[in-house]
Amino acid sequence: MTAVQTAGHLSGALGYALLVGLGAFLLVIAISVRSFVRSTHDFVIAGRRIGLGFGVGSVIAVWTWSMAVLMSSAQAFSWGTSGLIWFIVPNGLAVVAVVPFALKLRKHMPHGYTIVEFIRARFSSRTATIVMLSAQVFGLLSEIFINLFGVVLVTGVVFGLNPTAVLLVTLATITIYSYFGGLWTSAITATINTLLITIPAALVVLFVLAKVGGPAAVFHDIDAKGGDLLNPFSPATAAAFGISLALGLLASTIADQTFWQKLWALRPGNLRRTFVWGGLWFYPIPLALGLLGLVGLGLGVTPDQLGDAGAGGVGPYVVSHVGLPVILIVAYVLVILNACYSSIDGAFSALSSLVAVDILKQAWPKIKEKRLFQLTKLSLLIGGGVGAIVVSSGIDYIALVNLVFFIKAVLIFPLVLAIFWQRTTGTAFVASIVAGLAVGLPLRQSGHDLLAIAALEGVSLLVVVGVSLLQKKKFDLDALRREAGELEQIPVLEGAR
Amino acid sequence: MIAFYIALVLGGVIAAAYIALGYAEFQRARKSYDQTAVTSEEDLDAQGQGFTWIALGGVVASTTLLVLISHTSWAWYILPFLSLGSALAVVAAFVVDREEAETQSQGAA
Numbered sequence: 001m002t003a004v005q006t007a008g009h010l011s012g013a014l015g016y017a018l019l020v021g022l023g024a025f026l027l028v029i030a031i032s033v034r035s036f037v038r039s040t041h042d043f044v045i046a047g048r049r050i051g052l053g054f055g056v057g058s059v060i061a062v063w064t065w066s067m068a069v070l071m072s073s074a075q076a077f078s079w080g081t082s083g084l085i086w087f088i089v090p091n092g093l094a095v096v097a098v099v100p101f102a103l104k105l106r107k108h109m110p111h112g113y114t115i116v117e118f119i120r121a122r123f124s125s126r127t128a129t130i131v132m133l134s135a136q137v138f139g140l141l142s143e144i145f146i147n148l149f150g151v152v153l154v155t156g157v158v159f160g161l162n163p164t165a166v167l168l169v170t171l172a173t174i175t176i177y178s179y180f181g182g183l184w185t186s187a188i189t190a191t192i193n194t195l196l197i198t199i200p201a202a203l204v205v206l207f208v209l210a211k212v213g214g215p216a217a218v219f220h221d222i223d224a225k226g227g228d229l230l231n232p233f234s235p236a237t238a239a240a241f242g243i244s245l246a247l248g249l250l251a252s253t254i255a256d257q258t259f260w261q262k263l264w265a266l267r268p269g270n271l272r273r274t275f276v277w278g279g280l281w282f283y284p285i286p287l288a289l290g291l292l293g294l295v296g297l298g299l300g301v302t303p304d305q306l307g308d309a310g311a312g313g314v315g316p317y318v319v320s321h322v323g324l325p326v327i328l329i330v331a332y333v334l335v336i337l338n339a340c341y342s343s344i345d346g347a348f349s350a351l352s353s354l355v356a357v358d359i360l361k362q363a364w365p366k367i368k369e370k371r372l373f374q375l376t377k378l379s380l381l382i383g384g385g386v387g388a389i390v391v392s393s394g395i396d397y398i399a400l401v402n403l404v405f406f407i408k409a410v411l412i413f414p415l416v417l418a419i420f421w422q423r424t425t426g427t428a429f430v431a432s433i434v435a436g437l438a439v440g441l442p443l444r445q446s447g448h449d450l451l452a453i454a455a456l457e458g459v460s461l462l463v464v465v466g467v468s469l470l471q472k473k474k475f476d477l478d479a480l481r482r483e484a485g486e487l488e489q490i491p492v493l494e495g496a497r
Numbered sequence: 498m499i500a501f502y503i504a505l506v507l508g509g510v511i512a513a514a515y516i517a518l519g520y521a522e523f524q525r526a527r528k529s530y531d532q533t534a535v536t537s538e539e540d541l542d543a544q545g546q547g548f549t550w551i552a553l554g555g556v557v558a559s560t561t562l563l564v565l566i567s568h569t570s571w572a573w574y575i576l577p578f579l580s581l582g583s584a585l586a587v588v589a590a591f592v593v594d595r596e597e598a599e600t601q602s603q604g605a606a
Contacts, residue, residue, distance in 0.1 A: 036527065049529075053522050053591035060583060081567040089559050096552045099544075107541045188523065191587065195515050198584040199508040202577040206501040215573035232560075232567045269597075272544035273590075276551055281586040283559045284579035291566075291573060 010320070010329065015159030016169065018330065019151075022337050023173030026189045026345075030180040033188055040373045043182030044353040045113055045265045050187050052270045052277075055262070057191025058346070059278030062258055063095055064197055064285055065143070066150025066340035072286035073315035076293025077301070079237045080222070080229030084290045086242030088283060094249040095279030101254060102263035102271045104419055109480040110268070115260040115415075116358040121480050122418055123426030131430055133358055135411060136257050136350075142404040143258070143347040144171075144387050147340040153309050154336040157316035158329060168388055174341055175384030178348040179377055183265055186342075186349040193342035197285060200331035204319060205288050208295055211322045215291075218298035229297060244453040247412070248405045255411040257350040289335075292318050348380050355379035406444060409453060410436040413461040421468070422475045428467035436460030500574055504581060511584050518591035525598055 037043050050058075068091065075083030105112060112118060119125075119132040151170050155161040178185065209215055219230075228234040253259050266274055296314040299322075306313045319332045356376040360367060367375075414432045417424040440456025562579075565572035 049526060051522060051526065051590075051594040051597075053519065053587060053594045054526075056590040057519075057587045060587070081563055085560060085563050088563070089556055092555055092559060093552060096555055099548050099552075103541050103544055191519060194587060195512060195584055198580050199512055202504050202580040203501065203508060205577045205580075206504050206574075207498075209573065209577075210498045210501055215570035219570035219573070230567045232563050269540060271541070272548065273593075276548075277586055277590060280551075280555045280558075281583040283555065284576065284583050287559065287562060288576045288580040291576060294566075294573075 009160035010158055010326065012159050012161055014330070015155050015161045015166075015333075018333055018337060019155070019166065019169050020173060022334065022341065023177060026192070026341065027177040027180070029189055029192065030177040030185040033185045034180055036184040037182055039369060040356050040376055042184065043373065043376060044349075044356050045261065046183040046187060048265055048267070050183075050262070050266050052267075052273055054187045054191050055266050055270055055274035056277045056281070057194045058187040058342075059095060059259075059262065059274060060282050060285070061190035061193040061197065061338070061342035062186075062262075062346035063091075063253075063278070063282055063343075064194075064339045065343045066147045066154070066336050068286060069197075069201075069289050069336060069339045070150055070153060070312045070315055072290040073293035073296070073318075074311035074313075075241075076290040077296045077314040078293075078311045079234065079240075080227075080297070081232045081294070082228065082234035082237040082242075083293075084287070085232050086237050086245060088286045088290065090246035090249045091286060092279045092283040094253040095259075095282055096276055097250060098253050098259050098263065098275045098279075099272050101416075101419060102275060105260075105263060106268050106271060108477045111481070112264050113261070113357045114353050115255070115257050116354060118260075118480070119418070119429070120358070122475065123429060125426030125430070128426045128429050129358075131433060132411075133354065135255070135408060136354055138404050139256060139408055140258070140347045140351050140354075141383070141387065141390070143256075144344050144383075145390065147343045147347075148387070150336055151340045153312055154316045154333055157309055157313045158320050158333055170340070170344075171384050171388050174344045174348070175380055178345050179380050182352060182377075183261060183349050186345050187262075187265075189345060190342040193338040196338040197335050201285060201288050201335050204324070204328050204332045204335070205291050207324060207328055208292060208318060208322055211324065212295055212299065218295050221298035221300075222294060225297070239450060244449055247453055247457065248409050251409040251412045252405065255408055255415055257354060258346045261350050261353050289315060295322075348383060351383050352376050352379055406440070406453070406456070407437065410440065410456050410460050413457065414464045417464055417468070422477060423468045423471075423473065424464060424475070425468050425471045425473050427471060428464045431467050432460040432464035435463045500577075504577060507578075507581055508584075511581060511588060514588045515584055515591075518588055518595070522591050522594050525594075529598075 036046070041047065072084065072087055075087040077083075079086075105118065109118060109121070114136075116129060116133045116136060120129045123129075148167050148170060152163045152166050155166050156163060177189070209218070212218060222229050228236065262274075263271065292315040293311075296318045299318065301314060301317060303310070306317055309317070316332070316336075320329055324332075356372060356379075360372055360375055410433050414424070414429045418429060436456045436459045439459045440452045443452035443455055562572070562575065566576070
């Protein structure tokens with residue numbers, strides 16, 4: 001099998017050209033999409049006219065986070081094929097799991113826009129609404145940070161670029177093109193991102209396999225190392241990260257405005273197909289790129305060689321150290337950049353829907369459409385600015401992101417029951433979140449990760465069910481139909497752009 | 498290296514279809530700006546049927562693939578080609594959109 005080659009970084013100018021060039025390409029598309037957007041309703045929900053093609057393309061891209069792509073290689077490198085099982089299987093399932101929620105909500109709340117709007121209509125509780133709004137805003141900002149980290153990682157390993165400069169250039173680039181078209185831009189550019197992820201990923205992985213002597217050589221070297229590296233059901237992996245990650249991933253789709261925005265934006269006849277196809281055809285991307293982690297194992301790449309990037313850097317390291325032609329290294333970098341850009345753009349789009357529907361429209365119910373449209377778009381620039389400040393401040397944002405995802409997991413049971421159980425009350429919703437965090441967070445701080453997530457979920461379930469039963473109230477789901485759709489009443493204003 | 502060249506050709510064909518069909522769908526969406534999609538509650542209820550089996554099928558299929566690559570090296574080639582399949586799925590989705598648009602326009606005529 002081919003050994004790892006000593007390789008210097010590729011030109012930094014090429015790295016910046018890729019960062020800006022991809023953004024410029026997507027900006028041209030965003031500008032051409034502007035004619036689709038004639039009102040805030042179009043901007044935040046795409047007129048509820050997104051078809052199956054752009055729906056499936058954008059769901060795949062938005063869920064293909066840059067870190068998810070890198071982490072599939074990392075988990076394979078760290079745990080062997082069991083790492084891939086626990087990382088990939090719940091990932092795809094989390095997207096498919098959106099289907100029952102999408103169907104239920106489109107049936108009872110066909111004119112909805114946001115998850116926060118649902119909570120407001122469902123409970124008529126200011127506290128519950130603020131809790132959900134805060135969780136969504138922090139969750140979306142975390143999505144932005146973690147995807148930025150993926151860009152820093154790949155450009156650092158391949159080009160040796162300065163992290164702060166990369167963060168600022170990337171944020172500025174995505175903010176500019178996101179500004180022009182809202183959800184339509186997000187759906188169309190994300191569909192292009194899917195093309196630029198799937199095909200280059202296949203080509204790069206096949207070339208790498210050929211370059212290192214074929215899968216048989218890698219398989220033989222891993223097998224020779226012994227241990228559980230080729231045992232897909234290794235229990236140690238499940239205990240180490242598998243179970244807690246699976247729960248966190250389910251919360252990430254079910255309690256994420258990025259997905260809720262799409263479930264209300266799709267043509268209703270395509271709901272099930274979009275999320276089923278998107279979930280099932282997401283699987284192959286991390287499956288294919290996970291092979292790079294196994295190649296790293298076979299080559300005997302060491303943690304010292306990966307340096308500060310850690311196991312997450314094994315994919316970029318393998319691609320840039322086995323003697324690939326520059327064009328294929330560039331193609332791999334573009335896979336990561338496309339994954340990052342589509343996820344951040346999706347988060348920006350979701351953020352703008354929260355700002356329009358749950359902040360501006362609530363604070364100023366009679367706000368003029370033109371003003372609402374301008375302020376909604378301005379929120380993207382503010383979101384980009386906040387992101388730039390946070391990521392350039394030196395904060396340990398990976399720890400922050402892990403914390404936010406742990407907190408988001410507490411939303412699973414209260415939210416599921418709010419949708420499917422008419423007896424769930426606002427008090428029970430808030431109490432279950434507070435109690436779950438009160439028990440789970442201290443356990444997490446003391447290092448008991450698996451116990452912490454189990455306690456968090458268990459307590460939140462007990463409290464939401466117990467308090468709801470004690471309150472003996474029943475909600476009429478048809479009331480949701482009357483409480484949403486404010487933006488649809490506003491006439492289209494030409495020239496609002 | 499044969500697998501790479503096969504994927505290169507397949508990828509080129511899929512990319513061409515992807516771009517052509519995506520552009521056509523983009524133009525169709527632009528022209529039908531004022532049309533509203535309508536679906537009845539019965540349609541939404543019908544979409545929920547059989548969902549559990551599909552979700553379970555995805556879990557079984559992805560797990561089976563990972564078990565395969567844990568036991569035999571030839572199965573590794575399947576995964577990159579499935580990645581091409583993801584792009585092909587979007588192509589198929591665009592074809593479904595086109596057929597539905599044609600059916601609607603015939604119905605309207």
